Amino acid sequence: ILNVEQSPQSLHVQEGDSTNFTCSFPSSNFYALHWYRWETAKSPEALFVMTLNGDEKKKGRISATLNTKEGYSYLYIKGSQPEDSATYLCAFNRGSTLGRLYFGRGTQLTVWP
Amino acid sequence: NAGVMQNPRHLVRRRGQEARLRCSPMKGHSHVYWYRQLPEEGLKFMVYLQKENIIDESGMPKERFSAEFPKEGPSILRIQQVVRGDSAAYFCASSPRETQETQYFGPGTRLLVL
Numbered sequence: 001i002l003n004v005e006q007s008p009q010s011l012h013v014q015e016g017d018s019t020n021f022t023c024s025f026p027s028s029n030f031y032a033l034h035w036y037r038w039e040t041a042k043s044p045e046a047l048f049v050m051t052l053n054g055d056e057k058k059k060g061r062i063s064a065t066l067n068t069k070e071g072y073s074y075l076y077i078k079g080s081q082p083e084d085s086a087t088y089l090c091a092f093n094r095g096s097t098l099g100r101l102y103f104g105r106g107t108q109l110t111v112w113p
Numbered sequence: 114n115a116g117v118m119q120n121p122r123h124l125v126r127r128r129g130q131e132a133r134l135r136c137s138p139m140k141g142h143s144h145v146y147w148y149r150q151l152p153e154e155g156l157k158f159m160v161y162l163q164k165e166n167i168i169d170e171s172g173m174p175k176e177r178f179s180a181e182f183p184k185e186g187p188s189i190l191r192i193q194q195v196v197r198g199d200s201a202a203y204f205c206a207s208s209p210r211e212t213q214e215t216q217y218f219g220p221g222t223r224l225l226v227l
Contacts, residue, residue, distance in 0.1 A: 034215065034216075036218075041220075042220065043116065043117070043204075043217075043218040043219055043220045043221070044156075044204075044218040045218075046215045046216070046217060046218075049214070049215050089155075089156070091156075097169060097171075099144065099146065099161040099168060099169060099208075100146075100158045100161060100169055100171075100172070101146070101148075101156075101158060101216060102158070103148075103155045103156040103157070104155060105154075105155040106155065
């Protein structure tokens with residue numbers, strides 16, 4: 001069984017706060033790490049794909065970092081807004097099973113105005 | 114460019130009936146993936162297909178479940194003789210190629226088995 005762990009499970013912040021979540025994955029046979037944003041009743045929306053140790057990606061107020069040697073990735077949201085409220089999923093690709101994504105359970109973010 | 118389309122969005126079946134879920138990938142995408150989300154669980158991989166080929170079906174139950182992606186038309190996930198435990202949200206994703214390419218998800222089909 002291949003575990004992808006995300007923490008915290010849920011998070012409530014005030015508008016304007018910055019926040020971050022963690023995704024832990026097996027460091028062996030790593031191929032790629034994906035982050036998705038998932039709003040209720042919508043499709044999961046792709047945010048980032050990262051493949052190299054030390055990768056950093058940024059999209060507006062959201063950024064992500066990757067450490068493949070120790071098996072973790074952080075997602076940061078700067079100055080959270082109510083529209084950032086969603087579940088943030090990370091998913092892991094192994095080199096031996098390309099195409100198959102192993103998902104974490106997600107971090108549910110609620111941003112209060 | 115239309116996104117990944119899935120239909121129906123909601124499907125109700127009685128135990129023992131068949132369920133057919135359809136997925137039309139994004140234009141230009143030849144790789145399709147099916148995932149299932151059981152109640153209170155995360156997304157779990159079921160099957161990975163290319164046109165006319167099953168690449169990896171290791172996540173799909175061996176009995177009653179089958180998937181295809183024909184040369185023409187949508188990908189179909191078929192569940193025969195459904196049971197209550199099949200009630201879940203079934204998501205399809207597509208990508209232009211495999212490896213580290215982003216998988217783009219559809220809105221899902223919510224299957225309820227009575």
